[in-house]
Amino acid sequence: MVQRVLVANRGEIAMRVVRACFDEGVTSVLAASEADLDSLPARVADEVVQIGPASATASYLDVGAVISAALLTGCDAVHPGYGFLSEQPELVEQCARHGITFVGPSAESIRRGGDKIAARELARGLDIPLGAGSDAIDTVEEAADLAARVGYPVLLKAAAGGGGRGMRRVDAPAQLADAVVRARAEAQSAFGDGRLYIEHYVEHARHVEVQVLADALGTTVHLGDRDCSYQRRYQKLVEEAPASAVPEELRRRIGEAAVALISALDYVGAGTVEFLVDVDRDTFSFLEVNTRVQVEHPVTEMVTGVDIVREQLRIAAGKPLSFAQGDVRVSGHAIEFRINAESPDRGFVPSPGELRVWRPPVGTDVRVDSHCFAGYRVPPHYDSLLGKLICRGDTRDEALDLAARALDAFDVAGVDTTLPLHRELVRHPDVRGHRITTRWVEESFLPLWTADRARTARAERAATP
């Protein structure tokens, strides 16, 4: 039975889950930290329980606090949202122990799907392509063999390394021997471990992921794919659905791989399987499984009409999915922009403070998921996501046109946001032309945009008497 749901999260996803509870006709009880007692979800939820101080470790990240809050308020289910405890098997186990339904997969599925090594092993067993790579290499000859096999350009990486140190790109066989010697020396001096391995260097990659829903009765469906290639420091900035820049045949195989993987996990709930698509080779490789609802789930909702969070609640209650795979139609195109409280002009430093103005655009194919309101004080304790703007069009061009107008109409004052960046990004020829790869934001867009902004700011200062 799922009649009273503890919403164990904050911010826009707490709002989203509270709304889904309302839609499903179940009671929502928001678990809020002291800092969030006046937040919008705390006002909109049916009930509120304070689970600790502002510090997330003592509130949103505290399994004991969440479980006791559910017990105290008589909740029969816990929805963890994303982040915080959403992929923490301990919470799932504690829920089971106390007879509370966890809205999500089993602890076992989370462990097997969430652990990267375990998930890669599973994918290998299902013949799902993994990132082309090798075990440690010993000799230059071995390296030459492997490099020829994975294909140039290749990347030499230190087995013990990280953060780019000891990494070396090799474009042609002639450069390989020299590169191996140097990379090994570098790795040895940096990590005290000279072991190297070789990967194919994916020059132009797209991040493509597949949304899956599986009920407890054994039905697994997928809701199509998303393209999340707009990233800065591995953080997604913009997401689209469907991943229409990727060839149809490749997308079909990616979708099949996702369902095969989820099925092998005995998965129950909403999940996402992430892949990297090599644009130059038209190949894909498995990255990881996310065993929770994702920030970018609305783009899929906008093009399929499926309410993913409501389905999560249905699944948790033991009900069948409200639709079958054959009912899923991807109609049109949707794009989501993350509005973060950050200063893009100052290296994206966070910008908490009071929202003097918060006026999101209104429109039929415009959706804004947010917990913000005019007068809200964005607390410094949590992440910087203020909300998400999602726009749908019958075609990708229509979605982009609508998004450009919606971004222009989005009025926020009091804190810096990523809105100015999005307003430029959505009009960029590479975006219009759908030529985005995972390094585009950092390597193509941001350097020019930042220089441009600085030039404009200087000109404005000069013009002010």
Add this chain to the structure above:
Amino acid sequence: MVQRVLVANRGEIAMRVVRACFDEGVTSVLAASEADLDSLPARVADEVVQIGPASATASYLDVGAVISAALLTGCDAVHPGYGFLSEQPELVEQCARHGITFVGPSAESIRRGGDKIAARELARGLDIPLGAGSDAIDTVEEAADLAARVGYPVLLKAAAGGGGRGMRRVDAPAQLADAVVRARAEAQSAFGDGRLYIEHYVEHARHVEVQVLADALGTTVHLGDRDCSYQRRYQKLVEEAPASAVPEELRRRIGEAAVALISALDYVGAGTVEFLVDVDRDTFSFLEVNTRVQVEHPVTEMVTGVDIVREQLRIAAGKPLSFAQGDVRVSGHAIEFRINAESPDRGFVPSPGELRVWRPPVGTDVRVDSHCFAGYRVPPHYDSLLGKLICRGDTRDEALDLAARALDAFDVAGVDTTLPLHRELVRHPDVRGHRITTRWVEESFLPLWTADRARTARAERAATP
């Protein structure tokens, strides 16, 4: 061309039109009185022009102010909303004179459709039933003849009368002669005019109306019907779509009558034809034509998926309707509640003031059309409509269940509203049983509810030390 639209209205309908402009990708310029410069539509519209002081006669009702505002701001179209100048032929003519597109029908259509006598004549010519009635009667014998023809019970009305004076209900032929004598004397003394006429007395009536859209290329479609029988002093309080309590065959004929009438008017734009349905006899009669978008248009939008205001803009631009009659599917059931700033406990006196709290419910099948926000000062100059809550369900019962929860979750403080009334109304057995007629609110619901409220208030006072 419709590229810049002057929104010549205020309140929730101004918001609605601004939103439709955004959806259509045209610029909205809000014409606001001095009292509305800080209103939400003034903040959300692309531009604002102040058209006069708070007093509506010198702003929203001033044709010259509206026309000059459109000229000054370079608007090529004027959307009048509802009320104010929306059915004023002079505005239409002045628009034409200055090359501005009026979003609505021609002055001629407004004159012929909006004038009740002219519209009744038109309906008579199309064999659309009119309220059963008679010309003035002279003798008791004539009265007996007519009464037998229109059917008992009948209503004797003073030809010169109004406001119920000189009105007399007669249930059987035996009482007629006496009633005619008395009514004539009463009419003579009250109005100096003893002429009487006879109508059939419709004991149980429903107010049913049909939403029509007609484009300039000659296509007229209807979007099904609405039941607006919940009324207080002829003001609608609650509206539903479709009018599912009325027999299917009757509804079909009503829909045909509406289209025939609109077609005969050479009508272009959105319009509504209103009918009275005699529940006991399964007959209907024509009431009037509304030549504008109506307050209750969202219930039709919720069950058909058609955006009526966007279609208005398309029609005004000379484009064809975006769908054909064959595409119209009425799916599910929707119900709308008017949230007025009124005190139902104090005879519905208006209650302007500052909205300390304004927190509408959120949900997928929940729509709130409103111009309000927390901190908004509801001005005393205009009508009391704060907004509308519209809920849709796959069945009428589901819509009512959802509405009950949405009304409970609707949080308003600072001014009195009709929300408490709606919360009781939506749960009433007569509403659940769909047994509402036009006098139900005033004769059945309100007397008991008011007494109940007073009793509760007294008990609460007594319990307070």
Add this chain to the structure above:
Amino acid sequence: MPVGQDGLKRVLDAFEQGDWDEIHLVADDVEVHLVARGADSKVQATSHVTAPEETPARTTDVAPSAPMTATAEDATTVVAPSPGLFWRAPSPGAPPFTDIGGHVEEGTALCIVEVMKLMNTLPAPVAGTVVEICAENGEQVDTGTPLFRIRADGS
């Protein structure tokens, strides 16, 4: 789009052709105020000098609320029973219900408080002489705002 010369010119043309008495618009950084030669009270109305144009056109059938009163210094104060607009005459152009120095009977209409299209006629609570009118015609008043002070007969 800022208001251009075009818009201004079009308004001027329309004004010359039209039979409008007065136009007062503010858009962007432009304020337009046109008054027809020979136009009279209407001009004054919108310039807020005297009686506004708004017409309490019809009174509704809601019973007028009894005005709240407060007595001080031998005079009875009549206050607004609700927020609204204070009107001294039954309709624009009509003579005021009463004036300073005027004598009223108990129940004589003193003024109208208009709130959201509802016209509330306030009766005099006592027979007496109007010694003060505390609000301007057309003024927006709040619940409890003093409107009239009346010295009761014989006090």
Add this chain to the structure above:
Amino acid sequence: MPVGQDGLKRVLDAFEQGDWDEIHLVADDVEVHLVARGADSKVQATSHVTAPEETPARTTDVAPSAPMTATAEDATTVVAPSPGLFWRAPSPGAPPFTDIGGHVEEGTALCIVEVMKLMNTLPAPVAGTVVEICAENGEQVDTGTPLFRIRADGS
């Protein structure tokens, strides 16, 4: 639904079975505060007596902003460069970067200002002696809030 005896009992049972150190919940009109016997610093942490539990677990690769400074009465004031949380130690349980009377070189780390998961380490603007620490560990500070006063060497 008000919190019932049932809910309370279930929390107590869970607490006895669980290995949680401390639980502090407020729902409706009920406040529950349970502390395990033998639990130590964590208890103090959530009761806000000393260093909170929040860990500045990692520093990011964003270059720390130069702290804004203001000089008055022979001492340099180091203020917060952004709103955030003031942390005196690099991680919980670790000794503070510095203390009153401590000597710092120019560039020595003084504290961390944490804002939305970003850890900003503030360096000392001058070499000198810390004469005042103006904020409490874990305190929420605003841009410009004074954090340290440092008397420069030789002044």
